[in-house]
Amino acid sequence: MTASPTIPTDLTEFAAHLRERLAPLVDEYAGDTGARPADDDRIAAVEELREGHEAVVEQVRRFQRALFDTGLAWPSGPAEFSGMELPATHQAVLDEVLEDMGFPSREALFVGLNIVAPALVHHAAPELANRVVGGLYRGELIGCQLFSEPGAGSDLASVATRAVREGDEWVLNGQKVWTSMGHLADVGEALVRTDPAAPKHAGLTMFLVDMHAPGVTVRPIRQMTGGAAFNEVFLDEVRVPDSARIGGVGEGWTVASTSLGSERSTMSGAAGPLTPYVTERLVALVRRLGAEADPIHRRQIAKTVAAVTAMRTSAALTPGSWTHHLAPMSGSVAKMLMVRALDEIATLVAEVLGSDAFVDSGARDEFAWSEFVLGVPALHLAGGTDEIQRNVIAQRGLGLPRR
Numbered sequence: 001m002t003a004s005p006t007i008p009t010d011l012t013e014f015a016a017h018l019r020e021r022l023a024p025l026v027d028e029y030a031g032d033t034g035a036r037p038a039d040d041d042r043i044a045a046v047e048e049l050r051e052g053h054e055a056v057v058e059q060v061r062r063f064q065r066a067l068f069d070t071g072l073a074w075p076s077g078p079a080e081f082s083g084m085e086l087p088a089t090h091q092a093v094l095d096e097v098l099e100d101m102g103f104p105s106r107e108a109l110f111v112g113l114n115i116v117a118p119a120l121v122h123h124a125a126p127e128l129a130n131r132v133v134g135g136l137y138r139g140e141l142i143g144c145q146l147f148s149e150p151g152a153g154s155d156l157a158s159v160a161t162r163a164v165r166e167g168d169e170w171v172l173n174g175q176k177v178w179t180s181m182g183h184l185a186d187v188g189e190a191l192v193r194t195d196p197a198a199p200k201h202a203g204l205t206m207f208l209v210d211m212h213a214p215g216v217t218v219r220p221i222r223q224m225t226g227g228a229a230f231n232e233v234f235l236d237e238v239r240v241p242d243s244a245r246i247g248g249v250g251e252g253w254t255v256a257s258t259s260l261g262s263e264r265s266t267m268s269g270a271a272g273p274l275t276p277y278v279t280e281r282l283v284a285l286v287r288r289l290g291a292e293a294d295p296i297h298r299r300q301i302a303k304t305v306a307a308v309t310a311m312r313t314s315a316a317l318t319p320g321s322w323t324h325h326l327a328p329m330s331g332s333v334a335k336m337l338m339v340r341a342l343d344e345i346a347t348l349v350a351e352v353l354g355s356d357a358f359v360d361s362g363a364r365d366e367f368a369w370s371e372f373v374l375g376v377p378a379l380h381l382a383g384g385t386d387e388i389q390r391n392v393i394a395q396r397g398l399g400l401p402r403r
């Protein structure tokens with residue numbers, strides 16, 4: 001890793017600093033380098049890797065390695081994990097600059113970097129945390145989140161996948177579902193039941209599962225957008241060493257809360273679906289169609305601008321430390337503001353394009369939006385549904401009684 005020069009605290013200067021230091025990577029990694037062909041104008045709410053995805057993933061891994069080598073991979077991360085200990089706002093600037101400079105989308109790495117790594121940093125033994133967090137940030141490992149099950153989604157503490165201890169190992173049996181990027185993953189953060197007799201939140205433990213281990217079967221699930229970004233994962237007599245436990249036995253719920261807080265905060269930032277690129281494309285679309293002159297569209301444009309501004313303003317006002325972004329309440333607020341903004345954008349796009357958004361006429365910037373509009377409903381569910389975010393805000397944030 002190169003020694004880091006003085007890092008500007010001012011965000012505009014920081015962005016300029018990043019651009020300068022990332023410029024040497026442009027030729028090899030930015031633009032039409034296999035990650036996304038230049039003629040592909042699709043906009044997705046949930047980015048999905050399709051045909052030829054192996055080459056895309058390989059390119060993203062190599063880019064992540066190059067980014068790590070510049071020392072810029074994790075602006076808000078702790079120094080002992082090669083982070084720069086900067087506020088989360090600086091992290092957001094990095095994500096924006098990477099997108100603006102045309103570097104590949106790091107969607108395939110999102111879960112590992114933003115869900116699995118925080119859990120390891122906060123709860124795992126140093127040996128496990130160092131090895132795996134380093135691997136995730138160098139692009140050597142792709143992570144997935146093995147939380148949801150057919151019988152445990154919103155009521156996550158009901159997970160039924162069992163882990164039984166045998167000496168220095170645990171034997172896992174059960175089924176997970178909706179596992180984003182599970183088909184690409186090397187490691188999975190698995191919430192499992194270790195004590196069926198304990199109250200449900202207390203009987204859980206978190207493990208890091210080797211996704212290539214015997215007994216792990218991954219089956220992709222086809223979505224209405226046409227992609228297959230998530231999977232069913234079957235765990236059949238999967239042996240996991242006790243050294244791969246994240247946190248204490250019975251402390252799985254605490255570890256899951258760390259991951260979920262980070263997931264909800266980061267998916268609402270520039271690493272998530274509502275990037276400056278999306279809003280720029282939206283503004284261009286509205287202008288091209290002259291939609292701002294239509295009184296009906298003007299109303300929806302105003303609602304969209306208000307929702308996007310609320311989301312960005314809230315992010316800018318949120319305390320900047322990385323640990324704050326792990327807090328359940330701030331993650332839930334950020335996620336609710338994000339889905340509101342996405343809804344308004346999708347409504348506006350559907351309104352101004354009508355059926356052109358869904359019927360591919362070959363025209364640029366029309367059918368390109370279909371994946372976005374169809375993908376937005378999924379974000380009301382991913383990372384916990386809207387109803388669950390409202391419960392978190394009410395109970396853990398505002399201290400209101402449970403019903």
Ligand SMILES: Cc1cc2nc3c(=O)[nH]c(=O)nc-3n(C[C@H](O)[C@H](O)[C@H](O)COP(=O)(O)OP(=O)(O)OC[C@H]3O[C@@H](n4cnc5c(N)ncnc54)[C@H](O)[C@@H]3O)c2cc1C
Nearest residue numbers: 145146147148153154178179180378381382383384385387
């Ligand atoms: C794009 C996407 C990616 C995902 N990726 C992953 C992943 O990588 N790993 C993973 O583990 N999971 C993942 N999920 C799963 C996601 O976490 C669950 O879908 C979500 O938690 C909801 O669970 P469920 O689908 O079982 O719905 P249910 O829990 O069955 O909910 C059904 C409905 O009932 C409502 N409801 C349930 N309980 C309450 C309550 N107490 N109060 C009020 N309303 C309630 C819900 O809000 C919802 O509207 C992903 C989901 C999506 C859409």
